[in-house]
Amino acid sequence: DAGVTQSPTHLIKTRGQHVTLRCSPISGHKSVSWYQQVLGQGPQFIFQYYEKEERGRGNFPDRFSARQFPNYSSELNVNALLLGDSALYLCASSNRDMNTEAFFGQGTRLTVV
Amino acid sequence: GQNIDQPTEMTATEGAIVQINCTYQTSGFNGLFWYQQHAGEAPTFLSYNVLDGLEEKGRFSSFLSRSKGYSYLLLKELQMKDSASYLCAVRYNTDKLIFGTGTRLQVFP
Numbered sequence: 001d002a003g004v005t006q007s008p009t010h011l012i013k014t015r016g017q018h019v020t021l022r023c024s025p026i027s028g029h030k031s032v033s034w035y036q037q038v039l040g041q042g043p044q045f046i047f048q049y050y051e052k053e054e055r056g057r058g059n060f061p062d063r064f065s066a067r068q069f070p071n072y073s074s075e076l077n078v079n080a081l082l083l084g085d086s087a088l089y090l091c092a093s094s095n096r097d098m099n100t101e102a103f104f105g106q107g108t109r110l111t112v113v
Numbered sequence: 114g115q116n117i118d119q120p121t122e123m124t125a126t127e128g129a130i131v132q133i134n135c136t137y138q139t140s141g142f143n144g145l146f147w148y149q150q151h152a153g154e155a156p157t158f159l160s161y162n163v164l165d166g167l168e169e170k171g172r173f174s175s176f177l178s179r180s181k182g183y184s185y186l187l188l189k190e191l192q193m194k195d196s197a198s199y200l201c202a203v204r205y206n207t208d209k210l211i212f213g214t215g216t217r218l219q220v221f222p
Contacts, residue, residue, distance in 0.1 A: 033210070042117075042212030043156070056117060075126045090155060092210075101146055104155040107195050 004105035012111045013081050021076045021108045025093030031080040032074040033102065033107075034066060037064070043090055049074055060069050081112045115141075119169050119201050124219045133216045135201035139182040144204040147175050147186045150215065151197045151203035159186065159199075188218075196220045 007023045013019050027031050031050045035043035048056035049068035054084055063079045072093075088109050092102035125131040129217045135205060137145070144163040148156035155192060161181040162177035163222055174187040185197055 035210075035212075041212075042202075042214045045209050048209055058209075062175075073210050101158040103158065104148075106146065106155045 002031050004091055004103050006089075006091050006098075006105035008016075008108060009112075010109045012113060015081055015083060015112055018077065018079050019081060019110060021078075021089050021091075021110070022071045022073065023076070023091030023093075023105060025091075026103055029093035029095045029103075030072055031069055031094045031107050032072065033092045034074070035075045035092065036060075037088040037107070038069065041089075047077070078099055079108075083112050086110060086112045115203070115205055115211045117201055117203055117211055117214045119199075119213040120221070121214065122217045122219070124221065125191050127191055127193060127220055127222050129191050130187065131191060131218065133186045133199050135186070135200075135213060135220070136166055137182045137184070137201070137203045137211075139179065139184050141205040142179060142182075142203060143206055145184050146202045146204070146210065147173075147182075147184075148200040149197050150200055150201060156200055165188075191220050193220050 005023045031052040032050040034046040037043040045058040046060050052068045066076045068074045088107045090107045091105045094102045138210040146161050149159050150156040160175035162175050167176045172189045177184045196219050198217045200215045201209040201213040
């Protein structure tokens with residue numbers, strides 16, 4: 001069975017540019033969450049989507065947006081990139097049951113120069 | 114706020130036992146997770162606690178006290194490959210996980 005897949009694995013962008021990161025959840029999982037992890041810190045919650053609806057949003061500026069598609073895959077978009085957006089972006093999927101963990105993808109390493 | 118507190122760094126010797134503590138704010142608590150993360154890799158699930166008590170899984174055990182807002186991860190018979198960051202995460206109300214900053218564990222021969 002395929003786990004959570006993210007693309008691309010690595011990305012280099014210039015300040016001011018826009019980026020789109022993609023995530024495919026585990027088959028049967030309907031919930032996708034996005035996290036930003038800066039080096040040396042724990043993951044910070046950005047968004048959670050369930051059944052194509054936003055169910056939660058972390059403390060991130062409006063430059064960050066996301067959506068979930070009918071097949072439950074998801075995109076994270078970041079506009080007007082800043083140097084501080086350089087981080088590992090993690091996608092996690094779950095089936096929203098009370099006793100299940102979130103499974104993480106390998107992440108996208110974004111570097112803004 | 115929903116701060117998750119855990120030590121920044123710990124060291125231990127191969128074959129020893131180490132306990133990593135985690136404290137959290139109890140309001141809205143809906144489950145606690147421990148993840149292991151090796152440098153440059155994604156977090157991998159270790160354990161889940163939602164009721165008080167000890168959950169044992171091989172060399173790893175996790176304990177939860179909901180009234181105290183306290184958990185620990187116990188690693189026995191440490192191996193060099195256990196050198197990693199250990200992340201405590203609490204689920205509040207829905208599926209949002211709030212992570213601590215992680216505890217970097219170094220295991221020495």
